[in-house]
Amino acid sequence: MIKTRKIIHVDMDCFYAAIEMRDNPTLIGKPIAVGGAVERRGVLATCNYEARKFGLHSAMSTAQAFKLCPNLILLPVNMPLYKQVSQQIHTIFRRYTDLIEPLSLDEAYLDVTDSTVCSGSATWIAAEIRQAILTELGLTASAGIAPLKFLAKIASDQNKPNGQFVIKPEEVSAFVATLPLKRIPGVGKVTAQRLDKMGLCTCSDIQQMNKAVLLEHFGKLGQRIWAFSHGIDERQVEPHRILKSVGVERTLQQNIAQLAQADVILAELYTSLIKRLKNHCPHLSLSIPHKIGVKLKFADFNVTTLEKRGMLITLNSFEILLTQIWQRAAGREVRLIGLHVNLPETESVSAQVQMSLW
Structure with a gap:
């Protein structure tokens, strides 16, 4: 039992x-x-x-x-x-x-x-x-x-x-049924608004729908929403949390509006990222493809992230992503730029990197 x-x-x-x-x-x-x-x-x-x-x-x-x-x-x-x-x-x-x-x-x-x-x-x-x-x-x-x-x-x-x-265990079903989706960890303001437009407000609404539809609209997050809405969470309490990504970001002293300005900052961030990778993941090979990403926060505080698999951890790779994501600015100024590398499970497990809060 x-x-x-x-x-x-x-x-x-x-x-x-x-x-x-x-x-x-x-x-x-x-x-x-x-x-x-x-x-x-x-x-x-x-x-x-x-x-x-x-x-x-x-x-x-x-x-x-x-x-x-x-x-x-x-x-x-x-x-x-x-x-x-x-x-x-x-x-x-x-x-x-x-x-x-x-x-x-x-x-x-x-x-x-x-x-x-x-x-x-x-x-x-x-x-x-x-x-x-x-x-x-x-x-x-x-x-x-x-x-x-x-x-x-x-x-x-x-x-x-x-x-x-x-x-209590016997209260889970009733509690989850009336739980607003916006209270589920990981469901932010934008996701909550998208769910609301689909007529999905509580977990009981999710329970009545086809799981495939949710996955089609929200991908991996949709799986999480579906599971939690059915009172399913098999995650264990993990005393040793494995480092899954390494990143750096900078809030700019002044907003910028030109891609050329961002390129200069990107180069500085890239140097910091490589240094952090060497400190946290000394066994990580930089010569094989990884999943990397670039994040921008605009002057209106909206945030967008672009990730791509199969990229080398080079300055040129991040410059390619920056050029693509910059189009999302649509005239808005940028106040923050961030870079990150997702670590493969084999690297995380073999290196046994533990997140230290101290």
Whole structure:
């Protein structure tokens, strides 16, 4: 008999901002954000709930944030401090399980299926973890408990901030049936709009349609949407996450509108990409074809990516993709350029590259 998994998704509440408020109580009750400066065309890494009342959110440009909230207190990113606190949080996690999959500094999946702490209750374990984080570190966390990873992640957002939500195995079908598709991890704003135009709003709508139609319109993402909409998620909690791609990107000091300008930046990024590949994947052969990609973010903050298989990791290959993707600008200026290389599974497995958050 296969055990029903017990998965907890822990998500810290406005992590960077919360640390700053903890260390400087005079900031409490004021709208604050952590991010890059306006003059450097920065974006917000996070903001506290007072700032969110003005419509601010992570990844918003700092300039736009100040327009919406003129009294915003902007703090620089203190990554060494955030990493240190993240390590302390993971020390607490390890009291309950070694099956921990970090997603970022402030969130992680925990598999507590075989844990005997708290009489084996995932709900009690989540509550104890949150209390320990509050007592020992002075920070609040939210948690979701479910038998499937994607549901645990959705559940952690259900009672934010400083709360938790449980989806029991016998509740999965009913919960999934009414779940809006836009809440499925991986379904962004654009995909949600496309689904809505097709008359697909909830998982029950997906359950009534032909799977082939979904795959035709959304490809690999369609498979994910179909599986999750049927309450299927066979992914395990992976303590050692394999590095699947390596990339570099740059937000430009000033928007550019000419391909020739982009070519200069591309050459600089390519140098950084090769250096990063050699550091992370020293055994990767650059002389055989790979899947590579170029990303652009436009002045209106829309993002587009072009990927192609069977390309050598050369500057010329990226220049070819850049020329093709540049046509999508359609007159818009560009504010960010990125390059990446997808790693073949054989390379990822043989090199055993582990994503380190620290």
